[in-house]
Every structure is written in C-alpha cells, then in structure tokens.
Amino acid sequence: MVSFDTxxxxxxxxxxxxxxxxxxxxxxxxEQGGLTPGYELKLNSYDLGVDIELYDATQRxxxxxxxxxxxxxxxxxxxxxxxxxNIRMLAAASHEWKVNFCKFTNETRNGMEDATANSGQxxxxxxxxxxxxxxxELALACDHIVLVDDNSSTVALPEVPLLGVLPGTGGLTRVxxxxxxxxxxxxxxxxxxxxxxxxxxxxxxxxxxxxxxxxFTEVVTERAKELAKRSARPDAEGVELTPLVRDRYVTxxxxxxxVDITVHVPDAVEERRDxxxxxxxxxxxxxxxxxxxxxxxxxxxxxxxxTEGDHEVVRGYEALLDTSDWFAREVVHYWKRTLKRLxxxxxxxxxxxxxxxxxxxxxxELAFAADRQYLLDDQDAGAAGTLVLTEANFxxxxxxNGLTRLxxxxxxxxxxxxxxxxxxxxxxxxxxxxxxxLVTDALDDIDWADEIRIVVEGRAALSPDACTGMEANHRxxxxxxxxxxxxxxxxxxxxxxxxxxxxxxxxxALRRYGTGKKAVFDxxxx
Amino acid sequence: xxxxxxxxxxxxxxxxLSSDRRxxxxxxxxxxxxxxxxxxxxxxxxxxxxxxxxxxxxxxxGWAHFDHVHxxxxxxxxxLAERDPGRTIAFGEHMGEPAWQQVPGEYRADLQRLxxxxxxxxxxxxxxxxxxxxxxxxxxxxxxxxxVNVEEGRHLWAMVYLLHAYxxxxxxxEAEGLLLRNSGSPDxxxxxxxxxxxxxxxxxxxxxxxxxxxxxxxxxxxxxxxxFDPLSRTCEFMLKExxxxxxxxxxxxxxxxERSAALIREHDTLDIAPxxxxxxxxxxxxxxxxxxxxxxxxGSETSTNAANYFTAGLKGxxxxxxxxxxxxxxxxxxxxxxxxxxxxxxxxxLPALLALxxxxxxxxxxxxxTGIKRWNRIMESAELNHRFALPHPGFNRSxxxxxxxxxxxxxxxxxxxxxxxxxxxxxxxxxxxxxxxSLMRPVYERGKIASWVAPPRNGINGKPFDYEYVHLx
Numbered sequence: 001m002v003s004f005d006t007x008x009x010x011x012x013x014x015x016x017x018x019x020x021x022x023x024x025x026x027x028x029x030x031e032q033g034g035l036t037p038g039y040e041l042k043l044n045s046y047d048l049g050v051d052i053e054l055y056d057a058t059q060r061x062x063x064x065x066x067x068x069x070x071x072x073x074x075x076x077x078x079x080x081x082x083x084x085x086n087i088r089m090l091a092a093a094s095h096e097w098k099v100n101f102c103k104f105t106n107e108t109r110n111g112m113e114d115a116t117a118n119s120g121q122x123x124x125x126x127x128x129x130x131x132x133x134x135x136x137e138l139a140l141a142c143d144h145i146v147l148v149d150d151n152s153s154t155v156a157l158p159e160v161p162l163l164g165v166l167p168g169t170g171g172l173t174r175v176x177x178x179x180x181x182x183x184x185x186x187x188x189x190x191x192x193x194x195x196x197x198x199x200x201x202x203x204x205x206x207x208x209x210x211x212x213x214x215x216f217t218e219v220v221t222e223r224a225k226e227l228a229k230r231s232a233r234p235d236a237e238g239v240e241l242t243p244l245v246r247d248r249y250v251t252x253x254x255x256x257x258x259v260d261i262t263v264h265v266p267d268a269v270e271e272r273r274d275x276x277x278x279x280x281x282x283x284x285x286x287x288x289x290x291x292x293x294x295x296x297x298x299x300x301x302x303x304x305x306x307t308e309g310d311h312e313v314v315r316g317y318e319a320l321l322d323t324s325d326w327f328a329r330e331v332v333h334y335w336k337r338t339l340k341r342l343x344x345x346x347x348x349x350x351x352x353x354x355x356x357x358x359x360x361x362x363x364x365e366l367a368f369a370a371d372r373q374y375l376l377d378d379q380d381a382g383a384a385g386t387l388v389l390t391e392a393n394f395x396x397x398x399x400x401n402g403l404t405r406l407x408x409x410x411x412x413x414x415x416x417x418x419x420x421x422x423x424x425x426x427x428x429x430x431x432x433x434x435x436x437x438l439v440t441d442a443l444d445d446i447d448w449a450d451e452i453r454i455v456v457e458g459r460a461a462l463s464p465d466a467c468t469g470m471e472a473n474h475r476x477x478x479x480x481x482x483x484x485x486x487x488x489x490x491x492x493x494x495x496x497x498x499x500x501x502x503x504x505x506x507x508x509a510l511r512r513y514g515t516g517k518k519a520v521f522d523x524x525x526x
Numbered sequence: 527x528x529x530x531x532x533x534x535x536x537x538x539x540x541x542x543l544s545s546d547r548r549x550x551x552x553x554x555x556x557x558x559x560x561x562x563x564x565x566x567x568x569x570x571x572x573x574x575x576x577x578x579x580x581x582x583x584x585x586x587x588g589w590a591h592f593d594h595v596h597x598x599x600x601x602x603x604x605x606l607a608e609r610d611p612g613r614t615i616a617f618g619e620h621m622g623e624p625a626w627q628q629v630p631g632e633y634r635a636d637l638q639r640l641x642x643x644x645x646x647x648x649x650x651x652x653x654x655x656x657x658x659x660x661x662x663x664x665x666x667x668x669x670x671x672x673x674v675n676v677e678e679g680r681h682l683w684a685m686v687y688l689l690h691a692y693x694x695x696x697x698x699x700e701a702e703g704l705l706l707r708n709s710g711s712p713d714x715x716x717x718x719x720x721x722x723x724x725x726x727x728x729x730x731x732x733x734x735x736x737x738x739x740x741x742x743x744x745x746x747x748x749x750x751x752x753x754f755d756p757l758s759r760t761c762e763f764m765l766k767e768x769x770x771x772x773x774x775x776x777x778x779x780x781x782x783x784e785r786s787a788a789l790i791r792e793h794d795t796l797d798i799a800p801x802x803x804x805x806x807x808x809x810x811x812x813x814x815x816x817x818x819x820x821x822x823x824x825g826s827e828t829s830t831n832a833a834n835y836f837t838a839g840l841k842g843x844x845x846x847x848x849x850x851x852x853x854x855x856x857x858x859x860x861x862x863x864x865x866x867x868x869x870x871x872x873x874x875x876l877p878a879l880l881a882l883x884x885x886x887x888x889x890x891x892x893x894x895x896t897g898i899k900r901w902n903r904i905m906e907s908a909e910l911n912h913r914f915a916l917p918h919p920g921f922n923r924s925x926x927x928x929x930x931x932x933x934x935x936x937x938x939x940x941x942x943x944x945x946x947x948x949x950x951x952x953x954x955x956x957x958x959x960x961x962x963x964s965l966m967r968p969v970y971e972r973g974k975i976a977s978w979v980a981p982p983r984n985g986i987n988g989k990p991f992d993y994e995y996v997h998l999x
Contacts, residue, residue, distance in 0.1 A: 450628070450692075450694055454631040457630055457632055
C-alpha cells in the first residue's frame with residue numbers, strides 16, 4: 001500500500017530551505033531509497049516516492065510559506081540536475097502503475113505552473129548539471145530555466161532515441177506549446193540522445209539563460225529575487241498542514257469493484273485559519289483518497305460520489321472563501337486542483353444525489369465532474385435530492401480545458417449556461433434538475449436501488465480500457481490547452497507506445513535499454 | 527390520485543402483488559391502458575359471455591378453472607411456475623452458478639430486449655385475429671378463438687410483469703410501448719414481420735396457431751432455460767397455456783382435412799370447392815406459406831446474438847438440460863446447407879455456438895412433421911392417395927441463407943422466371959385467398975357448423991359440441 005503522507009523532516013530525496021521570499025527545493029536522491037525493491041535511483045533519477053515528496057513540498061510552500069515568492073528547483077548533486085524517471089523502475093512496473101505514476105507526476109507539475117500563475121509563487125529551474133528526460137520535463141514546468149554553461153551540461157529529451165517511448169510527462173507538449181520552440185528544431189532536439197547545450201539551447205528557446213559555473217548561484221539568486229518582485233504574496237503567517245486525519249469529512253467504503261465516497265459537511269460553519277478549516281480539511285482528505293485509490297485500488301473501477309449535510313453550510317463556507325485573502329485563495333485553488341484530479345481519474349464516476357445530500361456550489365462541482373448524475377426523488381416520503389448552483393459554478397473552478405464544468409456540460413449552448421446562472425442560489429427540485437439538464441435521470445425510490453445496482457453492474461461489465469478512453473473523451477469537450485494535451489494527446493500516445501512490443505516487448509527498446517543489445521523494431525508504421 | 531384497486535381480487539397471481547408497491551404502482555399506470563388497448567384492438571365481435579378457462583393459481587387444479595366470462599372482465603393473472611430454490615444455470619459461461627433472482631446489470635439491455643420481443647408477439651396475434659370472430663364456423667371455434675386471445679393477453683401480462691418487476695423505469699416505458707405498437711400499423715408496427723400480417727380467414731388462423739404459435743413455443747422453451755429465474759419460471763407456466771393454442775391449431779387443421787376428405791369421397795372428386803370444401807392443394811399451399819413464414823421467425827441460421835445470449839446464459843437450447851454435451855459448445859461444429867452460386871447446395875461447417883438458431887429450427891421442423899403425419903393418416907383412413915408435406919426449409923424465405931434465392935418446395939434452386947411461372951402452384955394465390963374467404967360465413971347456432979370444417983370429436987371440459995360456449999349479444 002502506497003501512502004502519500006510525508007513531511008520535510010522525513011524527506012529522503014528533497015530538501016526544502018526557505019530564505020525569506022525565496023525557497024530552495026533541492027533534489028538529492030537517495031539511490032537506495034526506491035519505493036519498491038529492484039532498482040537504484042542513480043543520477044538523481046526518480047520514482048513515485050521521489051514525486052510524493054515533491055508534491056508534499058509544493059503543497060506546503062503554498063500553505064505554510066505564504067511569504068515565499070520564488071521557488072528555486074535545483075540539484076544537490078554534482079554535474080547532474082536530474083536524469084528523469086528511473087528506467088529500471090519503469091521497465092519492471094506494470095502498465096497501470098506506469099500510467100498512474102506519470103499521471104501523478106503530471107499533476108504535480110501542473111500544480112507548479114498553477115502556483116506560478118495563480119499564487120504569485122514562481123518556479124525557477126536552476127539546472128546545474130545534465131538534465132534529461134523527466135528531469136528536463138521538471139524544468140519545463142518551471143517558469144524560468146537557467147542552465148549552467150559549462151560546455152558539457154545539456155538539456156535533453158532522449159526518450160525517443162534511447163528508450164523507444166515518449167517524453168510523456170509534458171515534455172513534447174511544453175517544448176512547442178509553452179516555450180515556443182520551432183517544430184523542426186523540437187524534432188531534432190527530441191531525437192538526439194545527447195541533447196543540446198549552451199548557446200544553442202537558448203537559441204532554440206529550450207532554456208531562458210545561461211550562467212557560468214562560478215557565477216551560477218549568484219545568477220540564480222538574482223533571478224529569483226527579480227521574479228519575486230512580480231508577486232503580491234503577503235509576508236503572512238503560514239497555515240501548517242498538520243498530519244492528515246482521515247475519515248472525518250470524506251469517507252470511503254470499498255465494495256466489489258466499487259468505492260462509495262461520501263463528502264460530509266459539518267453541522268455549522270466555523271471560520272478558522274488552520275488545517276481544521278473544513279474546506280481545507282475536506283479537500284486534503286479527498287485529494288489523499290483519490291491518490292490512494294488510484295494507486296492502490298486499480299480494480300475498483302466505479303466510484304459513487306455522495307455528499308451529506310446542509311446546503312446552507314456549504315454556502316456559508318463558500319462565502320468565507322469569497323475573499324482576496326491569500327489563505328482563502330489557496331483553499332479555492334486547492335479544491336480546483338483536486339476537482340481536476342477527479343477529471344483525469346480513470347474511474348467511472350457516478351454522482352448519487354439523494355435526500356440529505358448537499359450538492360451546492362463547490363460540492364455541486366463533484367456531481368458535474370461525474371460521468372453521470374442520478375437523483376433520488378422519493379415522492380411518497382416527500383424527500384428528494386436537490387442541487388444548488390452558486391457563483392462558484394460559473395468560473396471559480398475551471399477544468400483543464402479552461403471551461404467550467406457547466407460550460408463543458410452544455411458545450412455549444414451558451415444560453416443554457418446563462419439560464420442556469422439566473423438560477424444561482426435557488427434550491428433546484430428534481431423536475432427542475434431534470435429539465436435544466438443537470439442530472440442524467442431522476443428516479444423514484446421504488447426504482448432507485450435496482451437502477452443504481454444495474455448501472456453499476458452494467459458499467460463493471462464493460463471493458464475498463466474502453467471506459468477510460470470513452471470517459472476521457474466525453475469529459476473534455478471544447479478547446480485544447482497544454483493540460484488537456486498532456487492528459488489527452490501526450491498521455492494517450494505514450495500509453496499506447498508503452499504497450500507496443502517496440503517498447504515493452506522482449507526485444508523492445510525499453511526492455512533492452514542498458515543491456516548493450518540493440519532493440520529490434522517492427523518496422524510497420526501504425 | 528388513482529383509487530386503489532384490490533389487486534388480489536382482480537388479478538389472480540402468485541407474485542405477492544398485494545405487498546409489492548413497485549408492481550402495484552406500475553400496474554396502476556398500465557392496466558387502464560391495457561383495457562383501452564383491448565377495447566380498441568381486441569376482438570370486434572361483442573359477446574355476453576364466453577366459456578373460458580382462467581388460471582387462478584399454478585397448482586394442478588388452479589390453472590384450469592372454467593366459467594362463462596364477460597371478456598373485458600377476464601381476470602388476467604400473473605403466474606410463475608414454482609421456484610426451485612436449488613436451481614443452477616445449465617449452460618454457458620455461468621454454468622453451475624445459482625440462477626439469477628435479479629437482473630445482472632451486465633445483461634440488462636439484452637434481457638430487456640429479449641422480453642420485449644417476446645412480449646410484442648403476444649398482443650400482436652390478438653390484433654391480427656381481431657375480425658375473426660365475425661366469421662366463426664361454430665360457437666365451439668368462436669370460444670377457442672377467445673380462449674387463445676385472452677391467453678395471448680395473459681402472456682402479454684406475463685412479459686409486462688417481468689418488465690415492471692425487474693426493469694424499473696425503462697421497463698415501464700417498454701411495457702407501454704407493447705401497447706403502442708400495433709400489428710400492421712404503418713408508423714408503429716410490431717417488431718417481427720410475421721406479426722404484421724392480418725389473419726384473414728379461419729384456415730389461416732388454424733395454420734397460424736399450428737405453425738406460428740409453435741415457433742412461440744420453441745422461443746419460450748429457450749427462455750425457460752434462462753439463467754434469469756423469473757423469466758424461466760414465467761415461460762415455464764406460459765408453455766402450459768401455449769399447449770392449448772397448439773391444440774386449437776392441430777385439431778383445427780385436422781378437422782379441415784377431415785371435412786375435405788369426406789367431401790372428396792362423398793362426391794368422388796378432388797374439386798370440392800363447389801361443394802363448400804377446401805381443396806387439398808389449397809391446404810398444402812397454406813401449409814407452405816405459414817410454415818415458411820414461421821421459419822423466418824427463427825432468424826438467420828448463423829447468429830452471433832444467439833451465441834452471445836447462450837454464452838451469457840440468457841437463452842438456452844430446447845430442452846437444454848436433457849442434452850448430453852458440455853453445454854458450452856465452445857469447441858463443437860455443425861454443418862449448414864446453403865445455396866451455392868452454381869445453383870446447387872453446398873455444405874459449410876460452422877461453430878455450433880453460431881448455429882443455435884439452426885439448432886432450434888431443427889427441433890421445430892421435427893415437431894411440425896408430426897402434424898403432417900397426422901393429416902396424412904386422415905388421408906390414409908379416408909383411403910385417399912394425396913399426401914401433405916413440409917416444403918424444403920429454403921422455400922419462400924426472407925431471412926437466412928436461402929433468402930435471395932428461389933427454392934422450390936422439393937429443394938431445387940431455380941431461376942427467377944421458373945419461380946414466377948410456378949409460384950402459384952406452391953403459395954396461396956389471391957384467387958385461393960378469395961375463395962377461402964368466400965367460405966367464411968359465421969355459424970352462431972348451437973350444434974351447427976360451417977360446411978368446410980368437421981365438428982370436433984370432443985367439446986371443452988367435458989361439455990358436448992352443442993353446448994352454448996358463447997352467449998352472443
């Protein structure tokens with residue numbers, strides 16, 4: 001069982017040093033510290049364990065260190081920045097492990113960009129040695145890249161020439177989409193194993209600037225301070241992310257191929273400025289649950305999403321979050337990232353809107369993130385599930401495609417979104433939910449249990465791969481963004497390449513890497 | 527609010543209707559629509575009471591309770607054969623597992639489709655036979671027609687029960703759909719082609735109940751094997767009633783043949799039309815037509831749907847449990863005769879799993895042969911040389927490997943011109959149909975019967991032939 005709990009005091013691979021408005025996040029991987037046995041993490045290569053620490057650090061920087069305005073990501077090793085994901089780990093891992101690992105890695109990198117864009121916490125890559133594959137992709141997630149100009153350190157994406165796979169955690173996408181490298185140069189870059197150094201790297205826009213070894217720290221520090229000036233982050237007291245308490249606001253019951261997830265809302269609104277503040281505590285629990293389920297429960301393919309509590313309390317908390325205060329903003333962005341995590345989760349998501357539920361505003365987003373929404377309308381008992389839309393459903397929590405979940409749901413029907421916005425604040429009864437297209441179906445209590453059972457069993461009978469592909473296509477309508485390209489185009493191609501014999505077959509490039517033997521390819525283009 | 531109906535009194539059942547809220551709610555919506563449908567699409571002839579059998583329980587005596595009934599007040603019941611608590615699945619990939627008491631989500635759509643298709647045929651035949659009461663050859667036959675009609679109605683109820691009890695909201699919608707499609711309707715026809723043809727005369731009715739209802743019997747037989755236990759038990763009970771329809775068809779054709787034979791001997795001529803009898807060649811043409819249209823109901827000889835249904839356990843083979851094989855059929859093969867380009871027959875080997883429709887059709891054909899034997903025995907005892915025969919299964923087919931080919935009743939593959947030139951010898955012509963129709967004049971007097979059919983040997987439930995089976999308005 002993989003746990004995502006960690007703390008800077010226990011990091012084995014990273015160190016986090018805060019120096020006023022600049023934080024130094026230093027990668028110094030413990031070779032013997034792999035999450036599972038069977039490989040050594042040489043040359044600052046990483047596995048899921050290394051990434052779990054990085055994710056923890058990025059979260060703490062946002063909540064515990066509001067004064068930090070620039071985060072410098074650099075290496076604690078000599079001559080090497082980071083060699084990327086560990087190849088022996090990848091070669092030995094099951095397909096779903098690789099895919100899940102890459103997804104989490106991508107999410108953390110998107111989180112770094114989110115901090116840069118929305119929290120005034122800019123990431124700066126101080127590339128002080130060779131930087132290859134996932135190492136360069138980590139640098140690409142930073143806003144600014146400084147490369148040491150020592151006539152030997154290169155940035156490189158050697159996946160295609162060396163391993164027969166793709167730089168699948170954002171590399172191909174960010175080089176052209178984010179950094180604007182010309183596509184022919186990107187093509188040259190991504191097919192040469194040795195990478196690009198010095199002036200060429202700058203000319204090709206692969207890095208932003210060079211710094212000679214002796215002035216490297218000085219240049220980086222200077223740049224970090226400059227970037228800090230862009231930020232409006234306050235010099236405030238942080239909120240400590242105390243050890244996570246589980247099963248309070250988010251409970252999960254593991255079933256036969258299913259997980260019943262319920263988000264609980266407290267009886268009353270309590271304003272606090274610590275990790276006990278319900279929206280933060282709940283988000284942390286759900287975030288952690290999603291990660292653990294994805295990693296540890298791959299066979300539980302259907303998640304049933306419920307909420308429990310009072311709409312008014314949810315709306316009360318929303319009111320508290322609706323300020324420019326840095327802490328409130330961080331909680332909002334964290335909930336946004338957690339919802340995005342749900343959006344890219346390869347599980348069938350079914351929202352069950354029952355009497356006593358509170359799918360209001362920020363929690364209604366959970367229902368809209370789901371693939372289907374079923375509402376229980378118990379007319380005999382006079383009890384029904386309801387929905388409440390609030391302003392939060394119209395822009396606070398965009399998806400990776402830049403649209404709100406309602407815009408995605410009603411893609412091409414802008415007027416419907418406008419109509420819905422006029423309904424904000426009212427409790428929507430079953431017929432209204434149905435007429436407004438907010439639920440898949442509203443079911444009578446006499447049918448409820450059976451229908452839901454049949455929906456779940458029906459889903460469980462389908463091909464999990466086809467479901468994953470289908471859901472990913474339906475969830476992301478409309479425009480492409482770097483994020484949707486990474487989770488859609490890049491990941492899908494990567495996952496296909498991974499399972500082809502040219503990569504993972506006995507004679508494939510991934511399997512033959514490091515054996516001294518050359519890969520044998522099936523030459524047919526597909 | 528709908529007024530509450532005492533269902534125990536109105537609807538004889540063994541499904542604990544009075545305590546099943548879901549079922550009651552569904553029936554509240556459906557029953558009035560069913561009554562409207564019966565009023566509009568049911569028998570046209572008005573009667574004061576018909577001597578009908580009503581099933582009031584599934585026990586030995588209960589399922590055959592006789593009395594004169596005002597037809598709209600007929601108590602359509604809901605009955606399933608007794609549950610065998612130890613029943614296990616007899617075939618397919620779930621073989622040996624306990625039978626399902628609930629619909630597995632995985633198979634919901636398929637099971638629902640199977641039930642809807644079966645259910646759709648039941649009211650269809652009532653619609654097809656709507657006008658027949660106006661030309662009944664005797665009160666005895668009129669009573670049998672009504673008995674068949676109410677039982678088709680009850681079979682509709684049986685399928686509707688399954689839809690209501692196990693398929694939720696969609697099931698209720700499908701149940702309503704069974705009343706919205708109508709036989710022969712241009713916009714909303716019945717699902718299967720054969721059920722959109724009007725049953726034009728009583729010979730067609732007897733042929734329909736012999737051949738087409740017999741297809742129903744075999745379809746029910748495959749559903750009786752279903753892993754979905756409520757469907758299995760429903761079909762088991764329906765098969766009991768289906769036997770009566772077979773009886774009406776078998777003895778109906780018997781009596782037509784018997785009457786024709788008598789007229790031939792009496793007048794010493796095969797040309798009995800002027801004497802008010804149905805010539806033997808017209809009877810043979812009716813056999814050819816109804817038999818082949820019914821063969822089409824078995825679907826294509828090769829079917830991946832049927833294979834999937836079998837593997838999943840939804841639909842078995844006829845008398846599955848009595849068969850001596852592995853009940854999975856993953857490695858077995860069978861041969862299929864099909865027309866070749868050069869006008870001969872060729873044999874193709876197929877996986878047995880893909881040829882399940884062919885298997886069922888084979889059982890059906892063997893059963894149909896027994897009717898032919900009966901009618902030929904009547905010929906023999908009348909010392910007539912004429913013999914009836916089933917045409918080749920490739921004859922007059924719109925479905926399967928022979929569709930698109932012209933095959934004669936003896937199995938010769940012929941070209942279009944030959945077919946067109948000879949077709950009138952094999953299938954009823956419009957003149958034949960007009961002639962049979964001309965004989966269809968009602969006989970409503972007790973103890974009397976039309977010229978073209980012999981009286982039955984026995985009456986119903988020990989009553990004599992001249993019993994007043996129907997009180998007319």
